[in-house]
Amino acid sequence: MLSPQWLDELRARVTLSSVIMRTTKLQRAGREWKACCPFHNEKTPSFTVSDEKGFYHCFGCGAHGDVIRWMTDQRGLEFMDAVKELAAEAGMDVPRPDPVAAQQAERRASLVDVTEAAQKWFVQNLHGEAGQHAADYLRSRGFKKRIVEQFGFGYAPDSKVALKGALSDFDEQMLVESGMQISVDDKAPYDRFRDRLMLPIQDTRGRVIAFGGRILESRDGVAKYLNSPDTPLFDKGRTLYNLHRAGPVSRQSDRMIVVEGYMDVIALANAGIEDAVAPLGTALTEMQIELLWRMVDAPILCFDGDNAGQRAAMRAITRALPMLRPGKSLQIVRLPAGMDPDDLINERGPAAMADLLQRSSSLLETLWLFERDAQVLETPEDKAGLKARLLAHVDTIENQDIRSLYRRDLLDRFSAFAYPPRERSAFSGKGWQGGKKSAPGKLSPEVAARLRSASSGGARGELAGAVVAGLLRFPDVALAHAEALSHYAASDPKFGPAIDSALEAAEMLDPDGILPISGDIGQPAPPDKTRFAFLQEGYDPDCAREDLAEAVSLLVERPALEAALSAATARFETDPEGAFAEQQRLLKLKLEFEARLGQMASNRAARAASSDSDLPPAELQAEEQQMD
Incomplete structure (x- = not known):
C-alpha cells in the first residue's frame, strides 16, 4: 500500500x-x-x-x-x-507489499535483462553478414530506415545454440523462463527462434518482454509467424503490440487503430499512420479492449476483407458487447477483399487507407450486416432465425440503457428488412392513377367490427389518436413500422387495440395497391387536423407519409423515455448523484422530444396551410410581410 x-x-x-x-x-x-x-x-x-x-x-x-x-x-x-x-x-524505492511479490518483481526484472540482451544481439545480426537476406527482405517491403530502427528489426540465425552462446552470462533456466529457449523433457534446451526476421514486443514502458519472428521463405510445416510463449513477463492476452508508441500519438489524433498483426502496424507506420496496435496471435481479449478504451472511446478495428477477417471482426464484437458502457464502443473497418493494409497502401496509396478509416462503421451497423448476410433469407423461418440471432447478441449487453437502445435499433432494421413497404403502384407523386381515387380497401365484417370497437371510447391523447387516424389513411406506413407499432400497442391499453386492428387491416388489403382503409368502420373523429398536417385533405401524400412516420417514431419513443425517467427517480435513495445526473439528461431528452412534437404539429400544419393558398409563392411572401 x-x-x-x-x-x-x-x-x-x-x-x-x-x-x-x-x-x-x-x-x-x-x-x-x-x-x-x-x-x-x-x-x-x-x-x-x-x-x-x-x-x-x-x-x-x-x-x-x-x-x-x-x-x-x-x-x-x-x-x-x-x-x-x-x-x-x-532514486526512490517503491514500498514492497509483501516478500513474495517482491521476489516475483525481482525475477521479472532479471528476465527483462535477458530479453533486452537478446534484442541487442538480434539487431547486430541483422546488420552482419548472416542477416543479409533478412535486410534484403526489409528493403523489398519498402520499409524506411527510420522505421527499421524504430521498431527494432533483428535477425535470429539458423542455429539451435547460437543465442545460448551469445547470452552465456545468463543461466540456462533464465533463457527458458524468458521464452528464448525451449526445454523438452530431458533434452538439452535449444533456441526457439531460428532463421527468422525478429521483432521485439514491448510493454507500456517500452521494455522488451517478448519477440515475434517471421520466416523469410515459405517452408512446409513451418509457421509463418512465431511469438514468444506466455512467460512471467509476457501475457499475450493483456498485451497490445506497439501500444507504448501509439498511445501518445492517439492523444493527438483522438484515434486508435487495431489491425490483425504487427507487420500491418509497421506498414501503417511506414505510410505515416502511427496510431496503430495489434493483438498477438489471439482474438482481441476483454483486457485488450479495456486497454484501448483507456486511450480512446471508440477504437477502430481494421480487418482484412476475407472471410477470416470478417470472423475476426465478429469475435471482437461478441467480446465487446457485454462490456459496452456509455461513451465506450468500437468502430469497424473492412478492407477490400483479398487485401491487408500493406496491399492497400502499395496499390492505392496512404490516402486510400486514410479515407477508409474515415468511413468506419459502428459496432451496431457491423453486427446487423454480418447477421443479415450470414445466410440466405428466403423463408419466414429464415427471417425469424435472423431476429433470434440479433436478440441473442442484444441479451449479452450488461448495460440496461444500451441493451434497450440496441434492441430497438436492431428490431427497427429487422422490421424494415422483413416487412418492406409494398409498392404503391396505384399512386404517383401527383395523385392517384388517372387523377381519380380508387375505391377504399374493403375489410371483412369481423375486422371492421374489431377496429370500430377498439377505436370507440372517450377522449384520446392527441398524438396517439392522430397516429391511428393516419394509419387508416396510409396503411403502407403501418406495414413499414409494424414491429415498432406492435411493441407499443402491447404497452398501451387505451390505443393498443386500435393500432393492432389497423395493422391487421393493413395486412389484409390488396398487395397490388395499398389503398386507404375503409372510412365507414366507425373509427373515432380524428384530432384537430390543423395540428397534424398528414390528416389534411390535399396535403402532398409523400409529405404526409413522412410526417406520419415521424409521428410513429415519437409515439413509440414516449413510453421508453418515461420508463427511463421513472427508473432514474427510483435510484435516488441508493445513488443520488448518479440518479440526478441521469434524470437531468433524460429531462433534456424529454424537452427535445416535446420540441419535435411541437414542430411537427405546428410547423408542418403551417406549411400545409401555406400550400393550400391560391397565391403564387412571391405574392404569398409579400402578403406575409404586410401582415408582419
Missing part, C-alpha cells in the same frame, strides 16, 4: 515539466510553461504546466492532473507502472 506521504515525496522529487516535454513541446511563459494541448487538437496554446503547483491544466478541454496522472493518461501506463518508472528516475 502506497502512503499519501510517499506519493507526495515522489511528486516533489520529479520535475513535471521535464517529464511532459519529452513528448510535448513546451514554451516558457513566466514562471510556468505553455503548449498546444496534447489531449485535443488546437491551434492556440491553452495548456499550461506549473512546476511550483505540481499540475498541468488545459483551459480548452479541461485536462488536469499531476505527474502520475500524466503518465497514466498520456502514456497509457498502469498506475503502479507509472509510479515505478517515476520512482526509478527519482
Whole structure:
C-alpha cells in the first residue's frame, strides 16, 4: 500500500515539466510553461504546466492532473507502472507489499535483462553478414530506415545454440523462463527462434518482454509467424503490440487503430499512420479492449476483407458487447477483399487507407450486416432465425440503457428488412392513377367490427389518436413500422387495440395497391387536423407519409423515455448523484422530444396551410410581410 506521504515525496522529487516535454513541446511563459494541448487538437496554446503547483491544466478541454496522472493518461501506463518508472528516475524505492511479490518483481526484472540482451544481439545480426537476406527482405517491403530502427528489426540465425552462446552470462533456466529457449523433457534446451526476421514486443514502458519472428521463405510445416510463449513477463492476452508508441500519438489524433498483426502496424507506420496496435496471435481479449478504451472511446478495428477477417471482426464484437458502457464502443473497418493494409497502401496509396478509416462503421451497423448476410433469407423461418440471432447478441449487453437502445435499433432494421413497404403502384407523386381515387380497401365484417370497437371510447391523447387516424389513411406506413407499432400497442391499453386492428387491416388489403382503409368502420373523429398536417385533405401524400412516420417514431419513443425517467427517480435513495445526473439528461431528452412534437404539429400544419393558398409563392411572401 502506497502512503499519501510517499506519493507526495515522489511528486516533489520529479520535475513535471521535464517529464511532459519529452513528448510535448513546451514554451516558457513566466514562471510556468505553455503548449498546444496534447489531449485535443488546437491551434492556440491553452495548456499550461506549473512546476511550483505540481499540475498541468488545459483551459480548452479541461485536462488536469499531476505527474502520475500524466503518465497514466498520456502514456497509457498502469498506475503502479507509472509510479515505478517515476520512482526509478527519482532514486526512490517503491514500498514492497509483501516478500513474495517482491521476489516475483525481482525475477521479472532479471528476465527483462535477458530479453533486452537478446534484442541487442538480434539487431547486430541483422546488420552482419548472416542477416543479409533478412535486410534484403526489409528493403523489398519498402520499409524506411527510420522505421527499421524504430521498431527494432533483428535477425535470429539458423542455429539451435547460437543465442545460448551469445547470452552465456545468463543461466540456462533464465533463457527458458524468458521464452528464448525451449526445454523438452530431458533434452538439452535449444533456441526457439531460428532463421527468422525478429521483432521485439514491448510493454507500456517500452521494455522488451517478448519477440515475434517471421520466416523469410515459405517452408512446409513451418509457421509463418512465431511469438514468444506466455512467460512471467509476457501475457499475450493483456498485451497490445506497439501500444507504448501509439498511445501518445492517439492523444493527438483522438484515434486508435487495431489491425490483425504487427507487420500491418509497421506498414501503417511506414505510410505515416502511427496510431496503430495489434493483438498477438489471439482474438482481441476483454483486457485488450479495456486497454484501448483507456486511450480512446471508440477504437477502430481494421480487418482484412476475407472471410477470416470478417470472423475476426465478429469475435471482437461478441467480446465487446457485454462490456459496452456509455461513451465506450468500437468502430469497424473492412478492407477490400483479398487485401491487408500493406496491399492497400502499395496499390492505392496512404490516402486510400486514410479515407477508409474515415468511413468506419459502428459496432451496431457491423453486427446487423454480418447477421443479415450470414445466410440466405428466403423463408419466414429464415427471417425469424435472423431476429433470434440479433436478440441473442442484444441479451449479452450488461448495460440496461444500451441493451434497450440496441434492441430497438436492431428490431427497427429487422422490421424494415422483413416487412418492406409494398409498392404503391396505384399512386404517383401527383395523385392517384388517372387523377381519380380508387375505391377504399374493403375489410371483412369481423375486422371492421374489431377496429370500430377498439377505436370507440372517450377522449384520446392527441398524438396517439392522430397516429391511428393516419394509419387508416396510409396503411403502407403501418406495414413499414409494424414491429415498432406492435411493441407499443402491447404497452398501451387505451390505443393498443386500435393500432393492432389497423395493422391487421393493413395486412389484409390488396398487395397490388395499398389503398386507404375503409372510412365507414366507425373509427373515432380524428384530432384537430390543423395540428397534424398528414390528416389534411390535399396535403402532398409523400409529405404526409413522412410526417406520419415521424409521428410513429415519437409515439413509440414516449413510453421508453418515461420508463427511463421513472427508473432514474427510483435510484435516488441508493445513488443520488448518479440518479440526478441521469434524470437531468433524460429531462433534456424529454424537452427535445416535446420540441419535435411541437414542430411537427405546428410547423408542418403551417406549411400545409401555406400550400393550400391560391397565391403564387412571391405574392404569398409579400402578403406575409404586410401582415408582419
